[in-house]
Amino acid sequence: MPHPTSSARVADAPTPGLVGALAVVACAVAGLLAVSAVAAPWLLAVTLGVCAVVVAWGWSGTLGLPSPRGTAAVLLIGGLALVVSVGVRQEEPWLEWVPAALALAMITAFLHQILRRDGRPRVVQSVSAVVLGLALVGCGILMVPASHTAGGIGLLLGALAASAASSVTDLAVRWRAVGGWLLALAMAGGAAASLGVALSLGAPWETWVLLGVAAGAVSHALRAVLVGLPTLAHSRPRLVTGILSVLVVGVTPYLVGLAFLPSSFPG
Numbered sequence: 001m002p003h004p005t006s007s008a009r010v011a012d013a014p015t016p017g018l019v020g021a022l023a024v025v026a027c028a029v030a031g032l033l034a035v036s037a038v039a040a041p042w043l044l045a046v047t048l049g050v051c052a053v054v055v056a057w058g059w060s061g062t063l064g065l066p067s068p069r070g071t072a073a074v075l076l077i078g079g080l081a082l083v084v085s086v087g088v089r090q091e092e093p094w095l096e097w098v099p100a101a102l103a104l105a106m107i108t109a110f111l112h113q114i115l116r117r118d119g120r121p122r123v124v125q126s127v128s129a130v131v132l133g134l135a136l137v138g139c140g141i142l143m144v145p146a147s148h149t150a151g152g153i154g155l156l157l158g159a160l161a162a163s164a165a166s167s168v169t170d171l172a173v174r175w176r177a178v179g180g181w182l183l184a185l186a187m188a189g190g191a192a193a194s195l196g197v198a199l200s201l202g203a204p205w206e207t208w209v210l211l212g213v214a215a216g217a218v219s220h221a222l223r224a225v226l227v228g229l230p231t232l233a234h235s236r237p238r239l240v241t242g243i244l245s246v247l248v249v250g251v252t253p254y255l256v257g258l259a260f261l262p263s264s265f266p267g
Contacts, residue, residue, distance in 0.1 A: 014173060014228065014232075016171065016173065018232060019173050022167060022170070022223055022227070022238060022241055022242045023167040023168055024242070025238065025241075025242025025243065026167035026219070026242045026245050026246050027167060027168070030160040030164040030246045031160075033048070033143065033160055033246065034157055034161075037156050038157075041148055042087060044143060044147050045083055045084075045088075045144055048140050049084075049087070051243050051247060052075075052083055053076065053079070054240065055075060055133060055136070055240055055244065055247075056075035056076040057072060057236070057240075058237060058239060058240035059071065059072070059129070060072055061231060061234070061236055061240075062236070062237035063229070064231060065125070066118065066122050066126055067116055067118060067126065070112045071129070073112070074108050075130060075133050078101075078102075078104065078108055078130075078134045079133075079134065079137040081101040081104050082101045082134070084101070085098050085101035086141045086145065094144065094145040094148065095145060098138075105134050106134075109131065110127070136222075139248045139249070139250045139251045140247030140248075140250045143156055143250040143253070146253050146257065149264050151203075151257070151263060151264030152257060152265055154197065154198075154203050154208075154264075155253035155261065156253045158212060159194070159212075159215040159250070159253045161193035161194055161212070162190030162211065162214075162216045162219070163190070163216070163218075163219035163246045163249045164193065165186075165189035165216060166186035166190045166215075166216035166219045166220045167219065167223070167245065168189065169182070169188070170185075170223065172185055182224070183217060183220055183224075186216040186217060186219070187216045187217050188216075190213055190217070191209045191213045194209060194216075195208055210256060210260075211253060211256045214252045214255075214256065218248055218249055218251070218252060222248045223241060223242075223245045226241045226244075227241070
C-alpha cells in the first residue's frame, strides 16, 4: 500500500502536458530573443518590451492578485520604463537610467495601492507580487547591454540556449525515477546547450559551461516555483510563466561576463 504522502506528491506533480506547453513557450521566446539580439540591440529592446506587455497582461491572473487592472497598469508602466531606459541609450554606461526607471515603477506601485478603493485586501501580497514581476522584467533588460558587443552576444546566446534546453529537460517529469533529478538535468542540459554555442563561436568553453549551468538552474527554478499554481491550468498564466523563465536568465550572462569576460560589458 503506497504511503499517503507519496500519493499526495504524485497527485500534485505537474502534468506532462503542462510541462510541454511551458517548454514550447520557453523555446520560442528564447529563439526570438536570440534572433533579435543578433540583429540589433534596439530590436532586442523591442522584443523585451513585447514580453513586458505580455507579463503585465497576465501576471495578476497567474498569481490570483486583487485589483488586476491596476496591477496590470503598474506592471505595464514599470516594465516599459525599464525597457526604454536601456533601449534608448546610445552610449555607455548602458544601465545609467535604470535606477530612475525603477524608482518610477516603485512610485507607481505604491500610488496604485493608495488609490485602490476595494478596501486594499492582501495589500502586502499585491505589492510583493508587483515588485517580483518588475524584478523579473529587470533581469530581462540586462540582455540589452550584452547585445552591444560580440562577446556579450555570445554569452547571451549561451544563456538563452541553456534556458531553452532546461525547459526541454523538464519533460523528464513523466518518468518518476528521475523526478527528483530535474534540477540536475536542467543544469546538465543548460551546460550542454551553452557548450554547443561556445564551440560554434570558438569561445572559451569553460566560461560557457558555467554560464549554462547557472542559466539552466535559474530558468528551471522559476518554472518549478510557478508550475504548481492552479492558475496554470489556463493558457495565459502558462504563457507568462514560459516568458519569465527565459527573462530571468538575463542576469546570468551579465554576472558571468563581468566576472570572467569584463571586456564583453564595457560601461
